[in-house]
Amino acid sequence: MHWHPNPTERRAFHSLKWSSFPEQELPLWVADMDCAPPPCVTTTIEASVAHGIFGYGSEPKHFRDAWVTHLQTRHDWEIDPDWIVPIAGVVPGMRFSLMAHPDIRHVLAPSPAYPYFQTVPRIEQRTHHPIKLHHQAWGLEPSFDAIDDQLKALKAPAAILWCNPQNPGGTVYSSNQIQQLVSIGANHGSLIVSDEIWADLILDDDQHIPLGRLAPTTQPTITLMAATKTFNIAGFGCAVAIIPEPATRQRFLDTQIAMPHVTPLAYAVTESCLRDGWDWHHELLQALRTNRQTVLDWATQHPEYEVTTGHATFLAWIESHQRTDVSEHFAKRGVRLSPGKPFGSETAVRLNFGCSPATLSEALRRMDAR
Ligand SMILES: Cc1ncc(COP(=O)(O)O)c(C=O)c1O
Incomplete structure (x- = not known):
């Protein structure tokens, strides 16, 4: 399992995460990850392309x-x-x-x-x-x-x-x-x-x-x-x-x-x-645990935010004690997070840490700026 450190090429393939906001912003919003899936996915797609006929389908037997x-x-x-x-x-x-x-x-x-x-x-x-x-x-x-x-x-x-x-x-x-x-x-x-x-x-x-x-x-x-x-x-x-x-x-x-x-x-x-995806999945969990720790370390430096990360997902929920414009605040500093309002809190944002450690560190560094 490998992270893509700065997969700007995702824009060429119409990624919602990477194509929706100005290029200077690092997108840590919608919940997909900056990594290729398990190798069995590519193998499965290649077999389908090699077959080359794309008619109506039915539920596979297994x-x-x-x-x-x-x-x-x-x-x-x-x-x-x-x-x-x-x-x-x-x-x-x-x-x-x-x-x-x-x-x-x-x-x-x-x-x-x-x-x-x-x-x-x-x-x-x-x-x-x-x-x-x-x-x-x-x-x-x-x-x-x-x-x-x-x-x-x-x-x-x-x-x-x-x-x-x-x-x-x-x-x-x-x-x-x-x-x-x-x-x-x-x-x-x-x-x-x-x-x-x-x-x-x-x-x-x-x-x-x-x-x-x-x-x-x-x-x-x-x-x-x-x-x-x-x-x-x-x-x-x-x-x-x-x-x-x-x-x-x-x-x-x-x-x-x-x-x-x-x-x-x-x-x-x-x-x-x-x-066949479970070896890849094992490595993924390890990588996500490392990223979660990076977010938690950042949180200890920022008591002005209440940061919630649970035992699951690649998401952190960041509640601001001070501002209602928290999503725009971070966007101006070059990090695009999911605004909290549609989730039910105007004073929060959601951060997706399913990205390379380099991208995550750069995003958190930008978010440090007061
Ligand atoms: C809780 C939850 N449900 C559903 C979805 C999306 O599901 P689907 O893409 O299968 O419609 C997401 C995507 O992030 C999610 O977090």
Whole structure:
């Protein structure tokens, strides 16, 4: 696994991260990494190019097996392959989950959170109820009693959109916490949609607990997963919704009519990573731990910011104690970070440390300027 120190050539290939802002700014915003994916990705693409015909595709025979094996070996979750619904992305999966439940008018979602946790309920014309998260030593945590109270007060069908590991806090929720959430969902008859796209980017010894592993298979839950963050292949839209409860799954499947499907290459690349990408992944985690430490060292020099990095992701959440223009403040110094407002905090920014140590050090040096 190798970082590209300053991959300006990504602009020529229309990278969202590298093409959206002036060239003098170092982009540490949208969540992809400045490295090539595991070698199996290139091999898979080369085989497809050598074949040279690009017609309609179908789900590869071993795609589900790859997920079943992956969930069993890495997350101790035994699933039935029939529970899997392949979809073209986790964010579309959030939206399909709400489309499948027009009766649910209220959606609880963590705040701060990845912007689509607000946008999807809004665009689906549901009322968004933030679950306030609080800064803790290793991440952002909710009060589960408060979630229970919010649902009690609603007295109407609701969905909970959950994110574990959490973006932007990097929190890895414990088995006890997931169990509490599952029980709250069951007590209130709420649908739980758990976005677990970061499940395989845990940097420490913590274990990822898939929500669907703890919930009874009769409870309506939708667990969304993908290989795209883990292996840096976000340009290939491919994800899975894992839905044990048959009626919930059928409703979700009904939303798939006339929707874009996973492309043959995206299926093939995902399957190859789940099978052959783990040596690369081992090196990646080591590199990300080093970068996280660099960010934490920077944070100790900057008490004017409250910096949250959790046990997972390649993200740091930086809350300013002093300014509301924090994103523009850093942009003027030549570093483009994700502004906090769409996440739910006007005084914060999110930094992506999935880049070379040289790029990260240069960005933090620029951010030092007062
Ligand atoms: C929590 C979370 N969910 C979903 C996504 C995007 O998912 P997809 O590209 O599969 O739609 C991201 C991307 O950063 C994310 O952080």
